[in-house]
Amino acid sequence: MTQTLLFACDLSEENRAAYARAIRLAHEGGARLDVIHVLDPYLPRRVLHDLEEAVVADMQAMLTDIREDYALPEPRTLLQTVAGATYAEIIREAHDREVDMIVLGAHRKRGQPDLVAGTTLARVLRSAPCPVLSVSQPANRDWQDILVPVDFSLGSRHVLRETLKRFPEARLTLLHAWDIPGERELGSDKEYARWRDREVERLRYQLERETEELMRELDSVPDLELVLEQGDPLEVLLTRLRRQPPDLLALGSRGQLGRHSHITEALLSEPHCDIMLCRAW
Numbered sequence: 286m287t288q289t290l291l292f293a294c295d296l297s298e299e300n301r302a303a304y305a306r307a308i309r310l311a312h313e314g315g316a317r318l319d320v321i322h323v324l325d326p327y328l329p330r331r332v333l334h335d336l337e338e339a340v341v342a343d344m345q346a347m348l349t350d351i352r353e354d355y356a357l358p359e360p361r362t363l364l365q366t367v368a369g370a371t372y373a374e375i376i377r378e379a380h381d382r383e384v385d386m387i388v389l390g391a392h393r394k395r396g397q398p399d400l401v402a403g404t405t406l407a408r409v410l411r412s413a414p415c416p417v418l419s420v421s422q423p424a425n426r427d428w429q430d431i432l433v434p435v436d437f438s439l440g441s442r443h444v445l446r447e448t449l450k451r452f453p454e455a456r457l458t459l460l461h462a463w464d465i466p467g468e469r470e471l472g473s474d475k476e477y478a479r480w481r482d483r484e485v486e487r488l489r490y491q492l493e494r495e496t497e498e499l500m501r502e503l504d505s506v507p508d509l510e511l512v513l514e515q516g517d518p519l520e521v522l523l524t525r526l527r528r529q530p531p532d533l534l535a536l537g538s539r540g541q542l543g544r545h546s547h548i549t550e551a552l553l554s555e556p557h558c559d560i561m562l563c564r565a566w
Contacts, residue, residue: 287552292320293375293382294341294407303390306559313362315396320344321378326368337366355424363463364482372408380414387413391421391556416447416563421556422532427511428559431455432531434462434522437495440537444563445496448535456508458531461497462521463488463513488513526557535561 292307292385294300304320311318322340324333345365352359367374377388389406410417431446448457466479492511514521524533536552552560 287372289317289319289384290314290386290388291375291379291382292318292322292388293371293409293513294322295390296322296340296347297390300390301347301351302423303388303418303420305355306418306420307388307423308348308351308357308360310386311357312357312361315360316385316454317361317363318386319365319382320348321375322366323371323374324366324368325371328368333368340366351424357465360370372405372412375405375409375541376412384415388422389417389419391419391553410562413564415479415559416451419553419556419560419562422559424467426532428452428457428518428532429455430463430531431533431535432460432525432558433535434460434537435492435495436461437491437519438537439566442495444535444537447563448561455533456510458510458512458516459492459510460522460525461488462518463515464517478518485513487553496549522552530557533559533561535563538564 289309290307292304294304307318307320310316316374322344324336324340341364347364348359348364351357367378369377375387375389378384387409389409404501406419431448431452433441433445437446444460448455463485465484487509492513496509496511514525534552534557
């Protein structure tokens with residue numbers, strides 16, 4: 286169970302959805318909510334001192350306002366300011382506080398994946414020691430349907446475990462995109478078709494076995510649906526998100542966030558739902 290949530294608040298109107306979700310998660314999980322705002326370290330010391338009080342007051346006012354909007358009791362809360370580079374301070378605070386999850390607002394430059402890599406969100410995702418939530422949807426939307434892309438790797442196994450642990454009551458859809466070689470050239474050949482069908486059954490069996498192994502490690506067994514679709518992983522995932530957007534997408538870094546994968550960039554620049562991203566451990 287999550288014990289401490291870290292929310293990075295920038296006091297913008299666009300940040301309200303993420304703030305509301307952080308409050309709700311903290312309340313429902315019985316966690317402490319640590320809210321931080323990162324200040325420019327190059328401001329004069331006297332200005333910083335006066336600004337700290339004003340920012341904390343604004344964070345408290347926004348907290349009260351959001352709680353009233355969503356009829357939520359106030360969780361255990363700590364409001365603070367820190368000074369430094371925004372992404373670096375968020376990562377440092379997450380380490381120092383040993384938080385279980387970081388909550389951030391969604392990337393604002395929608396439809397522009399080439400601008401994602403240098404954002405605070407992308408930089409935090411690269412180095413965060415815990416799962417990171419990128420929130421774009423209203424907090425009154427329940428996370429009942431969760432989509433988890435899986436590829437049988439250690440990273441996707443970890444994401445599935447984190448999802449099952451944190452959201453045991455949700456309905457999970459496990460999506461595996463597969464691309465069988467020779468489909469375009471041999472798709473009409475009967476022998477190839479039989480081989481392809483065997484491959485699909487093998488993949489399904491492997492996915493079911495992986496899931497069953499995880500179920501034995503957990504106390505509760507949620508409602509699961511296994512989906513296999515042929516095609517490029519990014520295209521399959523984006524098509525699924527457009528046609529049947531889940532409440533939450535649980536995604537693994539696949540060890541690529543050091544270079545920031547094009548899949549992650551595309552999803553962050555055009556969010557169809559809230560996203561939880563976990564590192565590969």
